[in-house]
Amino acid sequence: MPVTVRQIAELAGVSRGTVDRALNNRGNVKPEVERRIREIAAELGYTPNRAGKALAYQRKDIRFGIVVNAQGNEFFDEVLRGARTATDEYADFGIGLEIRTGQGYDVEQQLEQLEELRIQRVSAIAITPINLPEIARKMDQLMEEGIQVITLNSDIEGSRRLCYVGCNYYQSGVTAGGLLRLLRPAGVRAGIITGSVKMLGHNRRISGFSDMLRQLPDSQVVDLAESLDGSQIAYEQTLAMLQRHPDINTLYFAAAGAAGGARAAEELGARLTTISCDDTREIAQLIRAGNIQATVCQEPFRQGYRAMQILFEAVVNGVMPTEQYCYMDNIIRIRENLQ
Amino acid sequence: MPVTVRQIAELAGVSRGTVDRALNNRGNVKPEVERRIREIAAELGYTPNRAGKALAYQRKDIRFGIVVNAQGNEFFDEVLRGARTATDEYADFGIGLEIRTGQGYDVEQQLEQLEELRIQRVSAIAITPINLPEIARKMDQLMEEGIQVITLNSDIEGSRRLCYVGCNYYQSGVTAGGLLRLLRPAGVRAGIITGSVKMLGHNRRISGFSDMLRQLPDSQVVDLAESLDGSQIAYEQTLAMLQRHPDINTLYFAAAGAAGGARAAEELGARLTTISCDDTREIAQLIRAGNIQATVCQEPFRQGYRAMQILFEAVVNGVMPTEQYCYMDNIIRIRENLQ
DNA sequence: CTGAAAGCGCTTACAG
DNA sequence: CTGAAAGCGCTTACAG
Numbered sequence: 001m002p003v004t005v006r007q008i009a010e011l012a013g014v015s016r017g018t019v020d021r022a023l024n025n026r027g028n029v030k031p032e033v034e035r036r037i038r039e040i041a042a043e044l045g046y047t048p049n050r051a052g053k054a055l056a057y058q059r060k061d062i063r064f065g066i067v068v069n070a071q072g073n074e075f076f077d078e079v080l081r082g083a084r085t086a087t088d089e090y091a092d093f094g095i096g097l098e099i100r101t102g103q104g105y106d107v108e109q110q111l112e113q114l115e116e117l118r119i120q121r122v123s124a125i126a127i128t129p130i131n132l133p134e135i136a137r138k139m140d141q142l143m144e145e146g147i148q149v150i151t152l153n154s155d156i157e158g159s160r161r162l163c164y165v166g167c168n169y170y171q172s173g174v175t176a177g178g179l180l181r182l183l184r185p186a187g188v189r190a191g192i193i194t195g196s197v198k199m200l201g202h203n204r205r206i207s208g209f210s211d212m213l214r215q216l217p218d219s220q221v222v223d224l225a226e227s228l229d230g231s232q233i234a235y236e237q238t239l240a241m242l243q244r245h246p247d248i249n250t251l252y253f254a255a256a257g258a259a260g261g262a263r264a265a266e267e268l269g270a271r272l273t274t275i276s277c278d279d280t281r282e283i284a285q286l287i288r289a290g291n292i293q294a295t296v297c298q299e300p301f302r303q304g305y306r307a308m309q310i311l312f313e314a315v316v317n318g319v320m321p322t323e324q325y326c327y328m329d330n331i332i333r334i335r336e337n338l339q
Numbered sequence: 340m341p342v343t344v345r346q347i348a349e350l351a352g353v354s355r356g357t358v359d360r361a362l363n364n365r366g367n368v369k370p371e372v373e374r375r376i377r378e379i380a381a382e383l384g385y386t387p388n389r390a391g392k393a394l395a396y397q398r399k400d401i402r403f404g405i406v407v408n409a410q411g412n413e414f415f416d417e418v419l420r421g422a423r424t425a426t427d428e429y430a431d432f433g434i435g436l437e438i439r440t441g442q443g444y445d446v447e448q449q450l451e452q453l454e455e456l457r458i459q460r461v462s463a464i465a466i467t468p469i470n471l472p473e474i475a476r477k478m479d480q481l482m483e484e485g486i487q488v489i490t491l492n493s494d495i496e497g498s499r500r501l502c503y504v505g506c507n508y509y510q511s512g513v514t515a516g517g518l519l520r521l522l523r524p525a526g527v528r529a530g531i532i533t534g535s536v537k538m539l540g541h542n543r544r545i546s547g548f549s550d551m552l553r554q555l556p557d558s559q560v561v562d563l564a565e566s567l568d569g570s571q572i573a574y575e576q577t578l579a580m581l582q583r584h585p586d587i588n589t590l591y592f593a594a595a596g597a598a599g600g601a602r603a604a605e606e607l608g609a610r611l612t613t614i615s616c617d618d619t620r621e622i623a624q625l626i627r628a629g630n631i632q633a634t635v636c637q638e639p640f641r642q643g644y645r646a647m648q649i650l651f652e653a654v655v656n657g658v659m660p661t662e663q664y665c666y667m668d669n670i671i672r673i674r675e676n677l678q
Numbered sequence: 679c680t681g682a683a684a685g686c687g688c689t690t691a692c693a694g
Numbered sequence: 695c696t697g698a699a700a701g702c703g704c705t706t707a708c709a710g
Binding site: 343345356359360363365387388389390391392393394395396398399 | 686687688689690
């Protein structure tokens with residue numbers, strides 16, 4: 001039989017209210033009483049019953065906030081769906097979710113959104129931050145006020161955020177390179193189309209990919225271009241790149257824009273091996289059509305879901321994440337195991 | 340604000356107990372009263388609060404049973420870990436888990452284990468059944484007594500089990516074939532080592548694999564052998580097969596035994612492409628060593644987890660699975676994205 | 679600093 | 695066939 005607050009109270013010779021105050025750091029307990037209660041709880045291996053807790057939480061008004069910097073984007077829709085699924089499961093705790101989405105890289109907007117959530121008194125926030133000091137400072141300010149903050153899908157430098165939840169970008173690049181180890185054993189001459197060289201995640205992917213290629217015989221990165229996540233720019237950049245370097249036999253799309261790039265390759269009649277990231281509808285079509293051979297995905301749904309789980313543990317159970325990085329799995333999809 | 344039993348009771352002009360009886364088919368409610376209560380609940384979009392439910396369930400003694408036919412097997416350990424994780428999360432409902440493991444294909448033992456669980460009055464069972472009519476009959480007998488039964492990892496013919504949770508074996512074979520489409524573009528001449536031709540799942544994998552190869556240029560299945568899931572037999576069978584057919588350029592392990600097979604290939608100095616299933620420690624080592632190029636996994640943890648979720652929904656919320664087949668994802672792993 | 683009591687939503691044994 | 699009351703485990707506003 002699991003241990004309850006009532007049993008601890010009886011053993012300690014105090015009321016249940018006092019046990020609650022002692023175990024949840026609510027103050028107003030004589031130090032030695034608190035120590036005794038903690039000892040008894042530890043000895044009996046007490047873990048609070050979530051159902052009891054949930055019921056009592058009904059009377060509170062707890063909300064989490066989520067700030068993602070990519071409005072109406074298929075990938076982030078999936079992240080948000082994961083977050084909503086988690087908070088729906090926590091609905092019995094009466095936990096709500098405030099969603100703020102942004103477009104482009106508008107720092108002012110993101111600062112405002114954080115401030116809005118602060119005013120709305122959310123208990124915790126998961127954010128896809130723009131990697132700038134102003135944002136890091138604002139995040140730390142919220143942390144100081146007791147709002148738990150974690151980063152989601154992209155990380156930020158110089159902040160005290162609890163942890164990062166998202167893609168292991170470096171490993172994602174290594175995995176893309178590993179696929180080429182198998183698909184291009186005679187040697188890889190790769191053109192990389194990234195989103196932006198300002199994006200931490202994209203760069204980490206490129207590092208992993210390049211490091212991997214360095215280990216393969218007769219393989220190298222030949223050229224690199226930016227798509228700014230746009231299909232038309234990707235088309236133009238890829239076209240120019242393939243014309244510059246007729247020896248390229250492989251394209252690696254480290255971000256969005258694969259559709260335009262694939263079109264360019266097709267127009268030139270180039271017989272390339274093409275690896276991309278994620279499995280948006282567009283990517284899936286290109287895989288079915290044979291323009292992309294494989295794609296490395298990052299479990300967007302689970303990113304949102306895990307983020308909310310971590311916030312829940314921190315806010316409701318006071319259990320902080322022990323790891324700084326909560327990485328998703330790198331999922332390889334080819335035509336035959338698309339979902 | 341979510342709707343509660345209390346609100347429905349007030350609107351219907353009855354007590355909360357009556358609402359409970361009406362909505363949960365406990366009988367003893369006048370038909371027209373029941374109808375009115377149901378109407379009100381539907382109109383307000385009532386969904387029971389899980390926390391309240393959980394707390395009330397504390398006083399019941401609910402246990403699920405799980406019968407897996409593979410004692411001390413690394414793969415099934417992972418399935419069991421998933422099942423335990425789920426029931427631990429349901430611990431607040433006071434739900435326990437009775438585990439029965441068996442070895443080999445001992446029908447009598449499995450029948451006994453089912454009977455044991457019946458006597459222990461479990462509410463639901465997930466089973467990896469031996470595919471024989473006696474087992475199907477026993478499962479149906481339990482269903483008639485109100486015990487919810489689902490199949491886990493392998494299915495059975497001719498039973499009324501609620502649903503199957505596990506690998507999509509056919510798709511797993513197709514995915515293995517798809518990998519060869521990319522790794523052996525010049526044509527696949529495959530030797531297949533299966534576990535047993537009596538195993539439904541293994542056969543489905545072989546079907547998927549063969550169907551896929553039929554679509555590839557200059558590709559075919561050259562030979563097939565059984566390992567009976569043993570490494571030594573796999574070694575002998577693979578050795579003989581490769582000697583019989585020096586033209587084989589590909590090995591597909593549709594079940595356990597890959598280690599022995601890989602050893603045989605290495606001894607003959609054959610330069611083969613090798614695809615396996617699952618990612619046990621042994622398989623992972625062979626992938627790292629370069630003996631296996633890729634493996635197709637089936638989310639064993641999630642199989643156990645989902646099975647318990649489905650039983651929970653059926654027993655606690657009375658919600659039966661709508662789909663007959665709950666398939667896992669086919670996860671491709673290569674050296675670079677091993678876990 | 680501490681206790682008694684009420685309440686979160688659902689279920690059930692009991693009385694009628 | 696129905697209602698009133700108690701209880702599951704946790705939290706909190708209130709009184710002292």
